[in-house]
Amino acid sequence: MFLVGLTGGIASGKSSVLQLFQQLGCAVIDVDVIARHIVQPGYPAHRRIVEAFGPEVLLENGDINRKVLGDLIFKQPNQRQLLNAITHPEICKEMMKETFKCFLQGRRYVILDIPLLFETRKLLRYLKRVIVVYCDRDTQLVRLMERNGLSLKDAEARIQAQLPLKDKVRMANHVLDNSGQWSDTRRQAILLHAQLERSLEYLPLRLGVLVGLASITSFLYLLARCLLPSP
Numbered sequence: 001m002f003l004v005g006l007t008g009g010i011a012s013g014k015s016s017v018l019q020l021f022q023q024l025g026c027a028v029i030d031v032d033v034i035a036r037h038i039v040q041p042g043y044p045a046h047r048r049i050v051e052a053f054g055p056e057v058l059l060e061n062g063d064i065n066r067k068v069l070g071d072l073i074f075k076q077p078n079q080r081q082l083l084n085a086i087t088h089p090e091i092c093k094e095m096m097k098e099t100f101k102c103f104l105q106g107r108r109y110v111i112l113d114i115p116l117l118f119e120t121r122k123l124l125r126y127l128k129r130v131i132v133v134y135c136d137r138d139t140q141l142v143r144l145m146e147r148n149g150l151s152l153k154d155a156e157a158r159i160q161a162q163l164p165l166k167d168k169v170r171m172a173n174h175v176l177d178n179s180g181q182w183s184d185t186r187r188q189a190i191l192l193h194a195q196l197e198r199s200l201e202y203l204p205l206r207l208g209v210l211v212g213l214a215s216i217t218s219f220l221y222l223l224a225r226c227l228l229p230s231p
């Protein structure tokens, strides 16, 4: 199995493309879903967020108010570091669990949706390929304003806070251009899925695990023969 990172810019279409890969039968791990999961009431990250940021980041039902927390860390970068220090280790643990499950299912490749992959660079070394979901800046602005109900100024500020999408495109192995009609993006994704399925890059890990298991079994067999009395 090999890991493929999926990234892009804010509102460039990552979640939509991830859903599409899922519909095509591909194994996907959505970091956003994991990030929401680990901050639910009762989880260690939830308790630590309330300790660090105060009860004002809570909704009435005890859930984290993502909007309030999002605005807070957007305005104060040092608070963002604190939040990352709380959530990243928990997210990594969950991602490892999910990846291992995919390996046991015999998947050839898994797509991990990592919005800030190039900004944080932490997971880059584990990825064999990186897909960037691109869309031109004007389209990105319009989609962001419509989806989040933002003014032009606020939408521009959010785009500005990330690495330019053009730089991410340069670092990608594969680019899906989502500037146009959805049907066009879908066609590109189907071709890419077929290409990744055909790739033999899943073999080294699978063979490595099989050789490892065979070695352990042979060792246990020899050990048993030495220790058990012969008939």
Ligand SMILES: Nc1ncnc2c1ncn2[C@@H]1O[C@H](COP(=O)(O)OP(=O)(O)OP(=O)(O)O)[C@@H](O)[C@H]1O
Residues within 6 Å of the ligand: 008, 009, 010, 011, 012, 013, 014, 015, 016, 017, 115, 143, 144, 147, 178, 179, 180, 181, 182, 185
């Ligand atoms: N090809 C397309 N044509 C029209 N609308 C689109 C297209 N692709 C995505 N959208 C819309 O653009 C918006 C942003 O898409 P999406 O939520 O998938 O982006 P994202 O990259 O996951 O965003 P974020 O990183 O902010 O979560 C959504 O409202 C989505 O429905």
